[in-house]
Amino acid sequence: MSDWSLAIDFGTCFTTAAVRAEQSGASGTSGTSAMSGTSGTSGTSGTESGGAAGGAAAVEIENSRYLPSLVCLGDDGRLLTGRAAVQLAAQRPERAEHHPKRALLRQPAVLLDDREVDTLDLVAAVLARVAAEARARCGGTDPVRTVLTHPADWSPADLDRLVEAAGRAGLDAPELLPEPVAAARFHAAIATAGDGAPIAVYDLGGGTVDTAVLRREGDGFRAVAVAGDPDFGGRDLDQALFELLRDRALDLDPAPWQRLQADRTSAGAHQRSQLSRELTLAKESLSSTGTVYLAVPGYPEPFVVQGGEYRAAVTPALTASVGLLERTVARAGLTPAELGAVVLCGAASRTPPVADLVAARFGRIPELAPDPKAAVALGALTDPPAAPPPDGAAAGEAGSGAADPDRWAVAHYPDEVDPWFDYD
Template sequence: MSDWSLAIDFGTCFTTAAVRVEQAGAASGPVAAVAAVEIENSRYLPSLVCLDDGGGLLTGRAAVQLAAQWPERAEQHPKRALLRQPAVLLDDREVATVDLAAAVLARAADEARTRQGGTAPARTVLTHPADWTRDDLERLVEAARRAGLDAPELLPEPVAAARFHAADLRAGGGDGPIAVYDLGGGTVDIAVLRREADGFRAVAVAGDPDFGGRDLDQALFELLRDRALDLDPEPWQRLWSDPAPAAAHQRSQLARELTLAKESLSKTGTVYLAVPGYPDRFVVQGGEYRQAVAPALTASVGLLERTVARAGLTPDELGAVVLCGAASQTPPVADLVAAWLGRSPDLAADPKAAVALGALTDPPAPAGTESDSDSADDTGDEGTRTAAGSVRWSVAHYPDEVDPELWF
C-alpha cells in the first residue's frame, strides 16, 4: 500500500498541493513529513485553463501564455465557473466546467505522483470553501473522479488553515479558540474553532463567495482607469475596444501587472504602471489604494466579527486570529482585524499554501489532554467521513449556525 497522501487546495486564482509521506522514525513510531508540491518551480499553480489548438485543456504556464494571445479560449476562474454554470464557451467550443476543474486537479495530482515515483496516493484530501452546499461538493467530487482521484475526502479550507496554524511552533495562540480569516482570490471564508482532545470542534463558519483578491485587483484597475480617462480618454478606450490580437495581449499584460502592483503595495508605498498609449507611467500611492479597498475589506472583517459573536466568544477569548489566503497580505487587512481584535493577528507562515499543508497536518493535542478513542471512532451520521489525522468533519452544508456537535 502507498505510504503517501495528497491534498489539493483548488483555488480561484491559484491551486496548491501538498504531500504527506510516512517515514520511519524513532521507537515511538513513524514520522510524517508534509511538504508543498512544486509545479513548474512554484508552489502556486495558476487555476486558469485554456483550450489549445487541438481542443485539449492546458494548465500552468502554457495556459497562461496561450491565454495572453487568445483570451477567448481561456477560463480565468474555473472554480467560480464550477459553481455558477454547467458549461462555458471557450472560443467556439462548449466545455463542461467540471472538466475545467478536473484539468487543474489532474495537473496537481500528476505532479505529486511523479515526485512519489509514479505511485498513487493512499488517500486524497480536497479542500473547499466553508459555505459550499452539498451540490457544490458533489461537483467537486465529480471533477476529482474525472481527474482520476476516486473517493476523495473533503475538508473546509479554514479548518485546514487552523490545523496548520495550531501545529506551527511559531504560533502563539496556545489552546484557546482559533478564528480563521481566509481571503483567497475569489472568496473569503471564516471559521471559529475550539480545541478539543482529538482535534477541533467548529462552532461557527461563514463565507462570502463573491468577494476575494480579484475584487481588490478590480479596485486598483478602477483607480488606474479613472486616472487615465481624466488625462486622455482616447488611448484607454482604444485599448479596451480594439479586437486585434496585439491589443488583447496588451490588456492581458496590464492585468498581470495590476496583480503584481497590488502585491507590491503590501511592501511599498508607491507603484508605477505603464499603460499603452500614454507617454508617462501612472503613479498609484498606497494610501489611495487603501482608501479604495477599505469598504469591501471592512465588510469582510465585519463578517469575521459576526461569526465570532455567533460562536459565543469575544475577541479577548480568542487564542489567535489567523490570516491566510493569497490576498490576506493586502495592507488594510491586518490593520482592520487588529483594530477590532485589540492586538495584531497572526499571518500564516505561508498564506497561499497554508490550506493545502494544513489538510495533511495533525494538530498537536492541547496541553494536559488525551485523545478520547471512543469519541474518535464515532463518525456520526452517514454524511460524515474521516479526514486526515485525528479530526472529524461533515460534508453536509454548513449553515450560518453550525451544530456544535459537528467535528472538524
C-alpha cells in the same frame, strides 16, 4: 518510495498542493520526512511546514507553489493547465475558463471557443495536473491518501461535484476537509500559545472571502460558525487599482485611455490583458513596497500610484470583510478576548490593511503565515492537535498571539508609508 499522502487546495485563482511521506501502511498518521525526487519543473519545498507541521511539503509546479486554476482549450482539443494555459489564454481568451471552481458551482458546462466543456472536466484537468506532478516527485506511485480542501459553506451537492471531478482525475475516495479547518491545523502545529482556545480564520482568496470560528473538539477542530462573501476577493482589489489608474489617465488625457478600451482588434485585447496582468503584479507589490509605476499604451510616461492612495481605496471593502469576521465570532457566541488566535490565510490577506483592521477590531495581532495560501494545503496534511486539557481550562483562555515569530509574521508597511493611516 514509501507511502505518501497528497492534499490539494483547489482555489478560485490558484491551486496549491502538499505531499507528506507516510510510514508504510500507516496512512493518516504522523508523517515522516519530505519527498525525494529529481529536479525539473516540479519540486517540493518543505521549509514552511517543517517538522512542526508534520513533515508536509508544498509541491512546486513549474517552479511555483501556485498553479493557476485557469484551464484553456488547446489546438488539439485537450485541456491545458499551468503556463501553457496562461500563455494561450492571453492570446485566445475565448478558449479560457479563468475560474473553474466558480464554474463548478454555477453551471454544468462552459463554452470554450465553440466547444461545450463539462465543468467537471475543467476541475479534473487541474486536479489531474497536480496529482501527476506530485506522483512524479513521489516515485511514480499513487498517494495512499488524498485530501481535498473546500470552502466551509459548500453544500453536500457541491462536495459531490468536487469528488466526482476528483474521480475523473483518477483520485478516488478523497477525504474532504474544510479550508479553515486545514488553516487552523497548520496554525495549531506551529503556534506556541492559545492551546485549546477557539480560533478565528479569515481567508481572503482571489475570488472570495471566507470566515470561520473553529472550536477544539477531541483531537481536532470543528467549524462552529462560518460566513463568506462569494463576490469579494483579491480580484476586487485589482479593480480598485484599475479605477485609480483610469482616473489618473482620464485626468491627464482621456483620448488614449478611451482608444485602448474601445479597440476591438486582437492587438487591443492583448494590450488590455497585459495591462491587467501588470495591475495584478503592481497590486501584489504594494504589499511590500510604497510606490508602483504603471505604463499605459498611448501615454508617454508611466503613472505612479502610491501605496497610501491604494490602501485608502481598498479600505472600505476590506473593513466590510473584517466586519464579516466579527459577526462570525459573535455568531459563535464568543468575544474576541476568548479567541486563541485570529489566523489570516489566502494570498490576498497579505494586503497590509487587513492585518491592521483585524488588529484594531480584535485588539490583538493576527497571525499570518509566510505563505498564507500554502498554509491550507500544508495544514490539510498536518495531524490534528492533541486533545485539550480534560478540565477544558484552556478552552476559553485568550491566547497571547505570541506564536513563534520566525514562522508567523504580521503584514507590515514599507518604511516610507505611514502605518497609522486612519482606516475609519
